[in-house]
Amino acid sequence: MTALPQERRVVTAVPGPKSQELQARRAASVARGVGSVLPVFAARAGGGIVEDVDGNRFIDFGSGIAVTSVGASAEAVVRRATEQLQDFTHTCFMVTPYEGYVAVAEALAELTPGDHAKKSALFNSGAEAVENAVKVARSYTGRQAVVVFDHGYHGRTNLTMALTSKNMPYKHGFGPFAPEVYRVPLAYGYRWPTGPANAGPEAAAQAVDQIAKQIGPENVAAIVIEPVLGEGGFIEPAKGFLPALRKFASDHGIVFVADEIQSGFCRTGQWFACEDEGVVPDLITTAKGIAGGLPLAAVTGRAEIMDAAHAGGLGGTYGGNPVACAGALGSIETMKELDLNARAKAIEATMKARLTAMAEKFDVIGDVRGRGAMIAIELVKDRTTKEPAPETTAALAKACHQEGLLVLTCGTYGNVLRFLPPLVIGEDLLTEGLDILEQAFTRI
Template structure:
């Protein structure tokens, strides 16, 4: 039985004395390159609550960056992990395989879009999945160029840093980066120069002309896109744009890679965000929410593409670890049995209504966007000029933290508040978190 009640409790200031003590140990032994957004040290968590070492209970609107989608200490996940640990923890699938790996790949073949034959390969992280998707695309097509988009984020390895758009903190000083990566304009309705109504057509034309002029369609192995961009600011392209990109790729023999690392597994109200427009990618990368907090990632794609790579060309020591696979199967069961796609849409309705009220009251929210439980508010200091309000965003974030709500910011300009609550969070807890957000805005705005 758990002793964590699903309510916010503040026993000390945030962070408390014990967390402050642990933070000093972190500074002494952990690289400064590993940042901490909120130095509160968690000792236990369940559902939508994180309890720290000082006894404070914080409302979790981050889910470990979209990882604990089914909630911390999900009973199905805990039991599956317990059973698997009792059996064995590792053999390396490439040495002596096990059924759990197969079961995850079978589930991915069933769940991912499209009725074609599909195969998967399992890895540890989203960046690893993206890197392997590019390897597969290049090997299968015999082409080398990969096109990514402005504001995109795909990871922190050398190749994925090349794909990622934002310099700080992800790329600065780490180059040179992997070659044959090109960047096209993103369909960003709120900031499209001629306005959101023109965005779909003009952004598509800008994309195709960029590839034609700077890369050459015949040189392009793949186009990689987050159906809803994550770190870049939860940018949702206009309706129809992604489908046009997909059709254009097919026309030119270019593979479409959907990076669903942050948006996948019920987060947006569909199993995968690209399903919203019926887009069927050639390759898809998943991670984060797939395994209830355990490290697991996958590349899933058309069988002929996945089989184009020679034996031994894909893999890794820990990829598809049996404990992580067991957790993934239990997470998927929870998503199905508890209808978390529907729950994501309920959360969307609550968040967007509260954010719209806040926007009307404060006059500093220029755009509210997202789908499901992947919702964001872009803060500006001038609604007409759309001037990014990064300092205000940071101040609101800090005020939320001090009141015991774990929040996240993102965006190329550092001015986007993003909401990624576990899909198991209660309406009451979510409402309380939004009450705190109201208070934080009031404090930051003076």
């Protein structure tokens, strides 16, 4: 475990003087388009704590956006990455390969859903993984169209911006976007017009109807969906929706791609969120939680699909960097050793009990949702109209930050508070963080 004391501590204003000084340097030298949730500069992090340069310690309910699931300085990640650093930092797998890349591909074949033969290709980021999954699907099917969903988020490259549904801040002013991308309805239970019980079958029927009429299934290379939506608001598609789309894809020779970049690697209490309804994707994209904070991403899928791209058609200079691969093997070792799927379920039990109780006290909480350590509350001005309350959401996040709790917002309407604690967070820190949140609700 980390040597960093696992206790919250606020000793200066937030941000403190050293962070303010660094912020001035940042403003002068870093492009304005790179944002920050909280302008405090990190000095150390580990377990469930992030410590800033002023000595303030924040309870971490963000995990660097679901990346540091095993903690920000997990022993096995640090040990394996350090050993690899001493051997070599880079050769480029496409020039002279190395065992670490192969070992990560083997681990992904073992862990991802389905008992079919699987292969992987490794990349640097989630957006790269999604983009390459589309390339592979197009190569395999000989088709061009890609189907995505309302509220979906898939990245910031040109193609993945086209796949992403939210304009600000991801797409605004950055077009034109890649063609042959089609968006269909999502089974968003909380906001489905006829109620959550009907959302799964009705949304699936609408999506299939639109694909049939507007595109033609024979033109669709891939259906790309997050089994639990991340940036779009931690929406769990209503039951039955994912299996119906999986069946439709199978029936029409469409490659079904599960984007598990935010929801993968024990985050939802299973290795992958699509396992909840027994959905076996053709391709699965991973990143974030894969390597304990080192930049790594993967596309894993059916061997015959992954092999469709011609030799040399997939790759990248840094893809599957040896140090990042070592980190991934350390991260997976930690997840297995500490049974972080069970820990994610325990975090869910604690958080949902407290948040449900808060929803009974505070009318602004319209919905409590999510699985494992991927939990959210949607805030509304009125529970009947469900009008989003983004201003209240921002105010609550700021109030939490001032008290030493790092929380993130998300959602198409900017009205969702999302909670992504490291899976190794102590129960005491988890409870204290929820206390701070409840006090913020009481004040605001």
